[in-house]
Amino acid sequence: MNAMTRRVVIGTAAVSMALSLAACGKAGDDNGDEGGKDGGNKTIGLLLPESKTTRYESFDKPLIEAKVKELCSECKIDYKNAGEDVSRQKQQFDQLMAAGVKVIILDTVNSSAAKSWVEAADKKGVKVVAYDRLSEGPVSAYVSFDNEKIGQLQGQGIVDALGDKAKDSNVVMINGKESDPNAALFKKGAHSVLDKQVKKVVYEQTGEWDPSIAGKKMGTAITQLGKDGFDAVYSANDGMAGGIIAALESAGIKDVPVGGQDAELAGVQRILKGTQAFSIYKPYKPEADLTAEVAVKLLNGESIDSLITKKLDSPSNKGIPSALIQAQVITKKDIAGTVIKDGLFKASDICTADFAKACSAAGIK
Incomplete structure (x- = not known):
């Protein structure tokens, strides 16, 4: 040759x-x-937005993981938390796409920013399930709570806490992060009640879902309005309510009802102690379980019509398959029959030494 x-x-x-x-x-x-034989399409991506709100790490993540495992023993969850950073979440989303993940559960930091990511995923056949917050773009499904209704419940909670004084009362509002679509819905729902049933909303700012920022905004409100210039405070969630209440206590202000949301452990304890008037109990397990079921069905190429019964619109897409779970106001009298009964917390979790007397007074053992 x-x-x-x-x-x-x-x-x-x-x-x-x-x-x-x-x-x-x-x-x-x-x-x-x-493609499934290499395990790539048996992995479900789970992207949560932040960890300052205790629910995400303590409840949403483990509940979704457990339900996915129950439904699909060979499935895996690839979990990432954005730490409230849009760029980081974009990177995490891209990493899941590059790894060949076929279904991503997305609780977005910024709904409009995520639009282009979801569009890119859709072009590659990747299904995105919007969880708790409705992302823009062609998401395959959306599972959350009725967030405008939650705002209405919060507004009514403030009115009820004020009682007969409500129509002559001024209210401070500390809202959630403006880039969070849920925050806008909470705010809209709360205003629909407060604007009709209280004298005036005299100060309104965003607390960015951050207890420290919310506390500083409350301090500014006290400086501008004076200690007697308001009668109640709407806080979009319990974390911020903690910062707000600390600011009120620091200024020597007592007996001003503060409402929150999420039924966080610290919030429930403040309700028992009497420094927080109410919270909104959102049963995370039904939300997490349904989302896991939707994700597994999409992964297996099955219909989700039996699970998803509504159609909702985002600013960029119409007719998104959606399911909304109901929430409720909880005050001191409701704690035993809600968060304890449903297993969100044990009585021993709530009734630590500092709250033992308050628990006993509320009949919680």
């Missing part, structure tokens, strides 16, 4: 090997029919 012949044979063999490898790669690609 001369040199020319050897070069032809070697070149032909190299081309043949390259074609063979390309064919193998295509057969095992996540986009192919056999």
